[in-house]
Amino acid sequence: MKLSALTKVAAISGLAALTLTSCAANEQAPAASDGETSSSSLAGELIGAGASSQDAAQNAWIAGFQTANSGVTVNYDPTGSGAGRETFQQGASSFAGSDRAFEAEEITAGPFEACAVDSGIVEFPAYISPIALIFNVEGVESLKLDAPTVAQIFEGKIAKWNDPAIADQNEGVELPDLAITAVHRSDESGTTENFTDYLAAAAPDDWSVGAIESWPSEFGGEGAQGTSGVVAAVTSGVGTIGYADASQAGELSTVEIKVGEEYVAYTPEAAAAIVDASPLEEGRGATDLAITLDRKSTESGVYPIVLVSYLVGCEAYADPANAELVKSYFSYIVSEEGQSAAAEAAGSAPITASLRDKITPAIDAIS
Structure with a gap:
């Protein structure tokens, strides 16, 4: 899954262009609801890319996160799941959105250039439609x-x-x-x-x-x-x-x-409910929460025709600044507030408290 040097430069340049074009939009983020400026000390730029299915949700997440953290600029390029995974692997983005989890073989083959040497990845369901x-x-x-x-x-x-x-x-x-x-x-x-x-x-x-x-x-x-x-x-x-x-x-x-x-x-x-009723894939690391959807479930009250989209990051980042930004952004996304924002903007199904309890330790492990 390696990109050529030219392709990698193009990917990075494209994301840089996205940053420039997005800054004006990011300046439009709504003010805090109480009229006060953000008291957060978090600052920096966070770049992600991937699944277009998450686009509307990402826009809502970015607006909410930047309102609470006015010193942060988040850019998400909805290039598609495959392109997002490759961009993340090559270090041109700090996180990816993907409509499927990385295959075990892809993780083993690596490398993930934004991650520290020998780091595992963090991935979890964040968007259910x-x-x-x-x-x-x-x-x-x-x-x-x-x-x-x-x-x-x-x-x-x-x-x-x-x-x-x-x-x-x-x-x-x-x-x-x-x-x-x-x-x-x-x-x-x-x-x-x-x-x-x-x-x-x-x-x-x-x-x-x-x-x-x-x-x-x-x-x-x-x-x-x-x-x-x-x-x-x-x-x-x-x-x-x-x-x-x-x-x-x-x-x-x-x-x-x-x-x-x-x-x-x-x-x-x-x-x-179908996500909660489905098991985690076996043989994965503690921070790799890939789900094997049980489309044949007979449990009461589950609806089996769903799209589940993941967020992917590093367990340990080569750049500590990226770790802090990704950890904070992911935490907001899976919060009740973040999931409600996505549901309102994109009609998605908020994750359950049970799934949030599984995801939180994986996010907490990011360093």
């Missing part, structure tokens, strides 16, 4: 579906809304003899990867292609660019169904997903 199944069928306000039925709809094997597989789970609902148009992302997408990861885990006999970022053309359906494109296509279509970040579902009808013997609607609480 439920993915909603949205649909547009006149006269139908809500539906209940299990994973095999969802998989067959999106593979094109179930073609009509009154198919028995749908009707049997929705007694009393008048389903039309209407063709289904399944809308998918046309671009490479972490949302698609998480949606299909759920299908691969929960309906392995009915979903044939595993967890994928790019939609297979052989499944047909209608492609749309980005979350906004999927929402627009479902809204303007007839008999449409798609998957999208729940915060963008708006007034569209949504699907309750079968979990165990019950059907669960997406809520922030249900999305956060």
Whole structure:
């Protein structure tokens, strides 16, 4: 995963340019709510890069953190998870946002140039976003579906809304003899990867292609660019169904997903609950809190179709100033205040107190 010298210089230069363009925006950070200036002595510049899924949340976190710490400038470049991980590894940023944790092999291969020699990494879930199944069928306000039925709809094997597989789970609902148009992302997408990861885990006999970022053309359906494109296509279509970040579902009808013997609607609480119900990956260091999402969980009240995005930093930094800034910023992000700010700005699911209790010691270990 090494960048060439030229690429590394370009990455650093790009982030430096981001810093210059962001300073004006950072000066717009709101004043402290009590009208007093920040009494924090923390000062410096903190650079991060990575997952675009965190962009709205990062903007909210930056505003809140800089309000409390007026001497700090934080810049986050939403270049995407892969680019963010590489930038962090090469020392061009002090932290990364990523829609997946580093693989164990990637950590072993290293190096992480912002970190002290022989330092481990700190990574933990910081942003949880439920993915909603949205649909547009006149006269139908809500539906209940299990994973095999969802998989067959999106593979094109179930073609009509009154198919028995749908009707049997929705007694009393008048389903039309209407063709289904399944809308998918046309671009490479972490949302698609998480949606299909759920299908691969929960309906392995009915979903044939595993967890994928790019939609297979052989499944047909209608492609749309980005979350906004999927929402627009479902809204303007007839008999449409798609998957999208729940915060963008708006007034569209949504699907309750079968979990165990019950059907669960997406809520922030249900999305956060699936993370709590999932185990940590084995063989990781004490500060590496990578989650193995249990998409097949039968626990009551969990919603299994979620995107979980991580923050990544060093356990020990080569530059102590970076350690202090990252430690403080991460602490704010996982606080109740920080998670509430993200929920309001981005519609994310705040982490639970139980998960916060696991994360806090990892952040405290940063030096």
